Amino acid sequence: MTCREFAEFIADYLAGELSDAQIAVFERHMALCSDCVNYLTTYRQTVEIEQQLFARAEQEVPPTIPEDLITAIIDARRRQAE
Numbered sequence: 001m002t003c004r005e006f007a008e009f010i011a012d013y014l015a016g017e018l019s020d021a022q023i024a025v026f027e028r029h030m031a032l033c034s035d036c037v038n039y040l041t042t043y044r045q046t047v048e049i050e051q052q053l054f055a056r057a058e059q060e061v062p063p064t065i066p067e068d069l070i071t072a073i074i075d076a077r078r079r080q081a082e
Helices: 002-014 020-032 034-053 067-081
Strands: none
Touching: 002 020, 002 034, 020 034
């Protein structure tokens, strides 16, 4: 497994969606590549932060955030969804 392939399988690995054989290859790569271990660690942290942010999604936007910035973000997200 290459580092690029490792990165492509991270979400499936964390979701428990890999076969036993794929897990073995994935974990063998981690045993040999400290860079990918570090990448997995930061990926997990990013997912945790994202989950915390979505948990607070119902909270109001702070009044210090400019309205045009909020509008631009909402418009960009709508375009991405199309």
